[in-house]
Amino acid sequence: MSKLSPEALNKIREDLQKRRDELVGESLSTQSDIREADATRGGRDSLDESSTEQGISAQIRLADRDRKLIRKIDDALERLDSEDYGECEECEEPINERRLIVRPMATLCIDCKEEQERQEARNKIRPGLIDE
Numbered sequence: 001m002s003k004l005s006p007e008a009l010n011k012i013r014e015d016l017q018k019r020r021d022e023l024v025g026e027s028l029s030t031q032s033d034i035r036e037a038d039a040t041r042g043g044r045d046s047l048d049e050s051s052t053e054q055g056i057s058a059q060i061r062l063a064d065r066d067r068k069l070i071r072k073i074d075d076a077l078e079r080l081d082s083e084d085y086g087e088c089e090e091c092e093e094p095i096n097e098r099r100l101i102v103r104p105m106a107t108l109c110i111d112c113k114e115e116q117e118r119q120e121a122r123n124k125i126r127p128g129l130i131d132e
Contacts, residue, residue, distance in 0.1 A: 004086060004097055012104045013080055020073045023066045030063045072105040079107075088112050 004012070079085040086095050090112035099106055108116060 003094055004100065008097065008101070009080065009085070012085075012100065013077065016073050016076055016080075016104055020070055020077075023070050023073070027063055027066050027070075030059050030066075069105075075107075076105045090116075 076085065086100055087093070088095055088109040089107045091109060093109055095106055095109045099110055106113070
């Protein structure tokens with residue numbers, strides 16, 4: 001469990017819930033916009049259709065990103081409720097308070113996160129290079 005004060009934990013919970021509410025509102029608005037754009041598609045030329053399709057595609061990608069973020073927020077709220085909040089999933093050490101305040105959905109301490117990023121960079125296949 002994190003060594004955060006109850007006040008800091010409550011502030012983080014409030015911030016997470018507020019951000020979640022904003023994202024859900026944006027998601028509902030985006031869904032409505034997509035339905036409206038889809039309903040008004042008939043009778044336009046191919047250039048208009050292409051432009052509309054690109055706009056809808058971009059909205060869908062953003063909505064998907066928002067759904068993933070909502071899921072991360074929900075997970076953080078569950079950890080707050082179960083008292084697992086603030087513990088690194090990798091090394092089980094407490095996550096630094098400043099990190100949690102800046103990134104309340106963090107599940108890794110900064111050392112483990114940096115190691116994860118180094119590992120991901122090493123695992124990327126670079127064009128023209130062959131592992132032997």
